[in-house]
Amino acid sequence: MPETSLSPPAADAVLAPAAEHLPLRRGPLLVTSLLAVTASALIYLAPLAAVWRTAWPYALLFAALGTAQLGTVARVLARPASRRVVLAAGAALAVLVVWFLTRRTPVLPGPSPWIPADSVIGFVDYLCAGLQVIGVAGFGIVWVLRAVALSGGADTQARRRPRLRRVAGAVAVTPVTLVVLLATFVGFSGASDGLAGAGFPGDTVPPRHLPAGKRSTVEYCRIDGVPLAMDIYTPPAGAAPPGRGAPVAMYIHGGGLVLGDRKLSGLGASLSDHQAALFTPLRERLNANGYLVASIDYRLTPAAPWPAPLDDAKCAVRFLRAHAADLGIDPSRIGAWGASGGGWLSSMLGLTGRQDGIGPYAEQSSAVQAVVDMFGPTDLNDFADAPPFIRFLLWAGIGTSTATRHSASPINYVTGNAPPFLILHGKQDEDIAPRQSLRFAERLRTAGVSAEFVEVAGTGHTLATPGQRPSTQEATDMVVDFFRATLR
Known part of the structure; x- marks a missing residue:
């Protein structure tokens, strides 16, 4: 019989089948991508009930997208495969398309479905979209690496050192993973x-027959389809003088126009820091003196670009006047107060309230008769020495345009017909320099406006520091006495 020589198979013939059947590893890149899209889905699903109340078709769309995303994530985790990774990337791209069409270029009808998610932090929808971008990019890289491996183009030496390759991949992905966790x-x-x-x-509830001495929540305006809430604290029975409507003190929460809400509990309340504005002691004292106290929500920036918060505050004043008879208030005696971003809005309201605003009740005036500004910024082009986080909030809420910042600065709207101002600012405030309030008060006085400036020693970006001078109690008395003198 002839000899038969056996030669070893070529290396490619051995490696090719192994590459074809090489399973996708649940490596750090794939896991980070899955975490990113899962977190994004949870973010836009969290306020789903609020989206349903404002635009139910978008709520159904979000529910379908969330189901699809979470379903694809579960399938990839159960058995990683190229086709399933492609489906996960497709679901993430679908969310990005919806975000772009409803947020960046609002061509679809109805109110923005992202506003409810942005009602406490005004840039949550950007975080949501950014997580989807991370997911799509990660899935794309995983797919490409898989394709390279199947084509035989993977580095042979890397295959011989899988442990080293996994460690290097984990080190490279770790910063992205930390960003994903923080954004989540x-x-x-x-x-x-x-x-x-x-x-x-x-x-x-409807703004009529509200119980005395209680808090009631009303919808004061609906602008661009977005319902805006106001908490109304009515004075106790008999506190207001008989035969005349009660004066009003309207509170505007702080947070740099980017953070917070009117509520007294929850994350939004912490971000607003109502304590710094002396909200509770002032509300109690004002109610006891026969004042109706109104506390408003407004659309946050950048979710709703400037001047949306100011438009909302003006609409709140017009709402109060339009419902003066139902609320038992005197429409000619309305004051505003707030701290930080709330002080900023209160000052803008006091200086521009006679100008037209958007929204309902156009027949009513948006003007207020007194303003208390607690350490609010007055010149938005004077923030070079502010801390990085404060400059970030200003950048996120207003942008970097000098012209836009000029148009949003109260100091540039001072005229002789402005209402009286009481301005309080902590001497050690490092977030907003006290010089802003000092210059603002000087500009008001030069224009002939009654303006009292009080520098509070021993405190920073708050009026609730033990040992400050004037004390918290004395600062509260000042505000109450100011409203009593100006809204008498």
Whole structure:
């Protein structure tokens, strides 16, 4: 019989079948991508009830997208495969398309479905979209690496050192994973108001026959389809003088126009820091003196670009006047107060309230008769020495345009017909320099406006520091006495 020589198979013939059947590893890149799209889905699903109340078709769309995304994530985790990774990337791209069409270029009808998610932190929808981008990019890289491996183009030496390759991949992906985790925490906390339920209230009442000495929540305006809530604290029975409507003190929460809400609990309340504005002691004292106290929500920036917060505050004043008879108030005696961003809006309201605003009740005036500004910024082009986080909030809420910042600065609207101002500012405030309030008060006085400036020693960006001078009690007395003198 002839000899038969056996030669070893070629290396490619051995490696090719192994490459074809090489399973996708649940490596750090794939896991990070899955985490990113899962977090994004949880963020836009968190305020789903509020989206349903404002635009139910979008709520159905979000529910379908969330189901699809979470379903594809579960399938990839159960058995990683190229086709399933492609489906996960497709679902993430679908969310990005919806975000772009409803947020960046709002061509679809109805109110923005992202506003409820942005009702506590004004840039949550950007975090949501950014997580989807991370997911799509990660899935794309995983797919490409898989295709390279199947084509036989993978580096042979790398195959011989899988442990080293996994370690290098984990080190490279770790910063992205940390970014995803941080965005997840911030985004979900904001979209859910710290699990307290963000969005817009569904239990508002008509603005009439409100119980005395109680808090009631009303919808004061609906602008661009977005319902805006106001908490009304009515004075106790007999506190207001008989035969005349009660004066009003309207509170505007702080947070740099980017953070916070009117509520007294939850993440939004913490971000607003109502304590710094002396809200509770002032509300109690004002109610006891016969004042109706109104506390408003407004659309946050950048979710609703400037001047949306100011438009909302003006609409709140017009609402109060339009319902003066139902609320038992005197429409000629309305004052505003707030701290930080709330002080900023209160000052803008006092200086521009006679100008037209958007929204309902156009026949009513948006003007207020007194303003208390607690350490609010007055010149937005004077923030070069502010801390990085404060400059970030200004950048996120207003942008970097010098012209836009000029148009949003109260100091540029001072005229002789402005209402009286009381301005309080902590001497050690490092977030907003006290010089802003000092210059603002000087500009008001030069224009002939009654303006009292009080520098509070021993405190910073708050009026609630033990040992400050004037004390918290004395600062509260000043505000009450100011409203009593100007709204008498």
